[in-house]
Amino acid sequence: NAGVIQTPRHKVTGKGQEATLWCEPISGHSAVFWYRQTIVQGLEFLTYFRNQAPIDDSGMPKERFSAQMPNQSHSTLKIQSTQPQDSAVYLCASSFRGQGEVFFGKGTRLTVV
Amino acid sequence: GEKVEQHESTLSVREGDSAVINCTYTDTASSYFPWYKQEAGKSLHFVIDIRSNVDRKQSQRLTVLLDKKAKRFSLHITATQPEDSAIYFCAASPNYNVLYFGSGTKLTVEP
Numbered sequence: 001n002a003g004v005i006q007t008p009r010h011k012v013t014g015k016g017q018e019a020t021l022w023c024e025p026i027s028g029h030s031a032v033f034w035y036r037q038t039i040v041q042g043l044e045f046l047t048y049f050r051n052q053a054p055i056d057d058s059g060m061p062k063e064r065f066s067a068q069m070p071n072q073s074h075s076t077l078k079i080q081s082t083q084p085q086d087s088a089v090y091l092c093a094s095s096f097r098g099q100g101e102v103f104f105g106k107g108t109r110l111t112v113v
Numbered sequence: 114g115e116k117v118e119q120h121e122s123t124l125s126v127r128e129g130d131s132a133v134i135n136c137t138y139t140d141t142a143s144s145y146f147p148w149y150k151q152e153a154g155k156s157l158h159f160v161i162d163i164r165s166n167v168d169r170k171q172s173q174r175l176t177v178l179l180d181k182k183a184k185r186f187s188l189h190i191t192a193t194q195p196e197d198s199a200i201y202f203c204a205a206s207p208n209y210n211v212l213y214f215g216s217g218t219k220l221t222v223e224p
Contacts, residue, residue: 031210043157043202043214056211058114091156099209101147104157 004105023092115140119215136203143205
């Protein structure tokens with residue numbers, strides 16, 4: 001079990017460019033979450049899928065951010081027209097049937113310059 | 114939505130002493146309370162959790178207490194060791210899936 005896999009581990013984008021972050025949940029886990037971690041805001045929930053269907057995106061910024069889960073083995077978080085304030089560590093997590101222990105990936109550190 | 118407040122931003126103890134980290138939450142519907150540990154440069158690692166049907170749970174040197182009336186829960190670490198040094202995050206969930214995190218407590222265990 002390799003755990004939750006996130007790629008890339010680090011990404012640097014220029015202001016205004018698009019960034020796509022990838023997540024492979026633990027095999028057999030049907031719930032996938034995205035969180036963002038910054039020094040100022042701490043750990044913020046972004047969005048949640050269960051069985052590939054979007055369940056709750058209440059934490060997603062309304063503009064420029066989107067997430068998809070095209071199949072059970074991966075999810076993507078896309079940020080369009082990146083801004084410096086988008087710089088953060090983006091964490092993907094998964095759990096079995098959306099209940100109980102949530103396992104986190106190592107994160108993608110996004111830096112917008 | 115749920116708001117979780119973690120009261121100690123830093124905590125320093127001597128090796129072998131006990132450490133206590135306190136959190137409060139706002140949503141009476143919250144029923145699941147996990148704790149995570151984050152070591153420097155690493156991701157979150159599950160430590161222990163408690164569900165609202167009990168008020169105490171122990172696992173080796175870790176104990177979690179839950180006071181639903183006060184909407185308060187705490188992590189107690191006994192016989193601390195240098196490897197316990199990390200940032201600890203409490204979290205609450207009203208639905209057993211989305212976690213709402215506290216701001217973290219940096220625990221330093223001094224030899």
